[in-house]
Amino acid sequence: MRSFVPSFLQPSRLRDVGIALVQIAGLYAVTALCNAVVRWLHLPVPGSILGVALVFALLQSGIVKLRWVEQGADLLIRELLLFFIPSSVGVMAYAPLMRQDGWKVVAVVAVGTVLVMVVTGGVAEAVWRARNRTPRVEQNPSREANAS
Amino acid sequence: MMWLGLVSTLIAYAACKALYRRFHVVFLNPMITSLVALVLFLHFAHVSYATYDASARWLTSLLGPATVAFAVPLHRHFPVLKAHWPEFLVSLTFGSATGITGSVLLARLLRLNHAVVTSIAPRSVTTPIAMDISQAIGGIPTLTAVFVILTGITGVVVGPWLLRLLRLKSPVARGALFGMGSHGIGTARAFEYGAMEGTCSSLAMIVAAFITLGLAPALVSALG
Numbered sequence: 035m036r037s038f039v040p041s042f043l044q045p046s047r048l049r050d051v052g053i054a055l056v057q058i059a060g061l062y063a064v065t066a067l068c069n070a071v072v073r074w075l076h077l078p079v080p081g082s083i084l085g086v087a088l089v090f091a092l093l094q095s096g097i098v099k100l101r102w103v104e105q106g107a108d109l110l111i112r113e114l115l116l117f118f119i120p121s122s123v124g125v126m127a128y129a130p131l132m133r134q135d136g137w138k139v140v141a142v143v144a145v146g147t148v149l150v151m152v153v154t155g156g157v158a159e160a161v162w163r164a165r166n167r168t169p170r171v172e173q174n175p176s177r178e179a180n181a182s
Numbered sequence: 183m184m185w186l187g188l189v190s191t192l193i194a195y196a197a198c199k200a201l202y203r204r205f206h207v208v209f210l211n212p213m214i215t216s217l218v219a220l221v222l223f224l225h226f227a228h229v230s231y232a233t234y235d236a237s238a239r240w241l242t243s244l245l246g247p248a249t250v251a252f253a254v255p256l257h258r259h260f261p262v263l264k265a266h267w268p269e270f271l272v273s274l275t276f277g278s279a280t281g282i283t284g285s286v287l288l289a290r291l292l293r294l295n296h297a298v299v300t301s302i303a304p305r306s307v308t309t310p311i312a313m314d315i316s317q318a319i320g321g322i323p324t325l326t327a328v329f330v331i332l333t334g335i336t337g338v339v340v341g342p343w344l345l346r347l348l349r350l351k352s353p354v355a356r357g358a359l360f361g362m363g364s365h366g367i368g369t370a371r372a373f374e375y376g377a378m379e380g381t382c383s384s385l386a387m388i389v390a391a392f393i394t395l396g397l398a399p400a401l402v403s404a405l406g
């Protein structure tokens with residue numbers, strides 16, 4: 035039964051959850067603030083990107099301590115899928131489009147995603163190999179085995 | 183009735199997550215099972231999406247803070263990004279460009295209408311950012327959200343298979359593949375390979391959002 039309760043609702047962790055919720059409220063406020071600033075100044079970036087940059091800068095400079103935000107941030111990231119679900123159910127609202135062009139949309143997304151993944155993974159691996167091609171590794175006959 | 187969307191989503195998510203922990207099968211990814219369970223539930227209970235979303239949208243409103251939350255792994259793992267910045271920068275620039283051009287050209291090839299073409303272009307980055315890019319380039323943000331999810335789901339299904347096919351050895355390449363190819367949904371999967379893969383995926387996802395943001399408007403207008 036216990037496993038059907040989301041991890042963040044288990045009683046043993048309620049105190050931590052309390053702290054996390056306060057921190058999430060803080061992150062929510064930062065996001066709202068950044069969205070407002072973006073709208074107000076007509077900046078060409080989304081509020082959430084401005085928020086990432088702002089919080090990152092504050093953390094790097096030490097103005098904001100990691101422990102002030104990390105529990106809330108970790109909880110949001112751990113349960114990230116949950117926040118995607120309502121928009122994904124939104125596919126219902128596009129039922130006519132999906133009935134008519136559904137297979138095309140799926141084909142574009144599927145082929146496109148495979149392309150993106152092959153290019154990204156392949157290029158990253160190639161750059162990684164090029165940067166790791168040191169003399170020591172070159173001399174080693176079992177480079178493939180070692181690299182893993 | 184007011185709480186229906188929120189409550190049903192929480193229950194579906196918790197149950198589907200438990201199911202995935204129990205049976206580790208790719209098609210039981212909580213994103214897929216929750217979606218199927220909720221669509222079936224709403225269909226048979228005759229509940230409209232508008233009624234469902236009235237309270238479920240509170241969860242969606244947490245996507246913004248959840249994106250901002252990525253400043254924490256970015257800060258924590260900044261040394262990884264610094265050590266591997268050439269891998270990230272080059273692969274994600276190519277990845278973003280492939281995502282935008284690939285989507286637009288494929289969609290046009292299959293003669294999808296113009297609104298769908300522009301809505302599909304920014305689909306490889308995390309939802310709140312993709313929706314903003316979509317708005318900026320003249321797409322329909324809610325339709326983009328659907329494409330983003332579809333991309334994420336496709337990514338977790340094909341990602342593990344591509345990883346073996348391409349024989350990727352470096353955790354950086356494995357992480358970048360998931361983070362660029364299927365954003366947050368893929369990042370959750372990348373952590374199953376290891377902390378370094380997950381970290382690289384989170385980093386890739388954030389950096390990819392910045393790069394796509396810069397490339398999308400120019401590329402989409404260049405593609406006419």
